[in-house]
Amino acid sequence: MTQLAARGVVKAYGPTPALRGVTLDVAEGEIVAVTGPSGCGKSTLLHCLAGILRPDAGQVTWRGERIDTWSEAARSKLRRTEFGVLFQFGQLVAELTAAENVALPLLLAGTGRREARAAALGWLERLDVADVADVRPGRMSGGQQQRCALARALVTEPRVLFADEPTGALDTLTGEQVLTHLVRLARQQHTSVVLVTHEPRIAAYADREVMLRDGVVDTTGLGLERPFAGERR
Numbered sequence: 091m092t093q094l095a096a097r098g099v100v101k102a103y104g105p106t107p108a109l110r111g112v113t114l115d116v117a118e119g120e121i122v123a124v125t126g127p128s129g130c131g132k133s134t135l136l137h138c139l140a141g142i143l144r145p146d147a148g149q150v151t152w153r154g155e156r157i158d159t160w161s162e163a164a165r166s167k168l169r170r171t172e173f174g175v176l177f178q179f180g181q182l183v184a185e186l187t188a189a190e191n192v193a194l195p196l197l198l199a200g201t202g203r204r205e206a207r208a209a210a211l212g213w214l215e216r217l218d219v220a221d222v223a224d225v226r227p228g229r230m231s232g233g234q235q236q237r238c239a240l241a242r243a244l245v246t247e248p249r250v251l252f253a254d255e256p257t258g259a260l261d262t263l264t265g266e267q268v269l270t271h272l273v274r275l276a277r278q279q280h281t282s283v284v285l286v287t288h289e290p291r292i293a294a295y296a297d298r299e300v301m302l303r304d305g306v307v308d309t310t311g312l313g314l315e316r317p318f319a320g321e322r323r
């Protein structure tokens with residue numbers, strides 16, 4: 091079942107076109123890689139799908155309901171409750187420990203302190219970084235930071251995880267480890283993933299690859315189902 095969809099999405103930054111009519115469906119539990127060369131519109135598409143940016147034309151739907159027409163407040167609530175985001179640099183709060191960072195989305199949602207901390211510790215454990223629970227980001231490795239950021243993105247058990255070049259700042263091995271965790275946990279929770287990457291190696295973790303070129307979906311042969319994707323599950 092389609093969970094999230096873009097229909098003819100157009101977006102420009104002043105005179106610069108970023109998306110020129112993108113249509114894309116993301117099914118429940120599906121991991122979709124959005125790939126393509128630098129500047130083709132990948133991040134802009136992710137931001138439109140996540141309700142961060144409003145398209146100039148076209149529609150974005152969430153479970154069949156248009157969200158691009160919603161107010162900023164309504165889209166912001168949707169992001170807090172149903173979506174999780176992970177960026178290239180985890181964007182952890184420097185003054186907070188790993189556990190405090192991971193607990194933050196729960197505290198903002200009204201969860202009590204003790205319960206939020208327990209949930210945060212559980213996620214840090216699942217991501218093999220429980221040992222840095224009381225450490226601040228500045229004293230963690232890049233891989234540890236990104237795992238904490240992933241824990242923070244998943245702690246609210248979102249229906250969709252948006253990941254924009256989530257391994258872009260990491261070395262190959264560390265990046266693969268973070269991605270392996272991401273895919274495993276998304277599968278366990280049946281979370282859909284929109285994974286923006288320009289690396290074919292990273293895109294290979296997805297069920298399906300959608301390639302953008304100059305703001306449109308490239309339909310010249312890529313973007314096919316991955317026949318062996320199941321092997322990575």
Ligand SMILES: Nc1ncnc2c1ncn2[C@@H]1O[C@H](COP(=O)(O)OP(=O)(O)OP(=O)(O)O)[C@@H](O)[C@H]1O
Nearest residue numbers: 103106107108127128129130131132133134135288
């Ligand atoms: N805030 C902005 N202001 C002006 N132009 C922008 C802005 N963000 C993106 N663009 C332009 O929109 C186009 C699409 O950018 P976008 O970041 O979506 O592409 P991308 O495929 O994610 O690129 P990259 O892989 O380099 O991150 C590019 O021409 C870019 O220069």
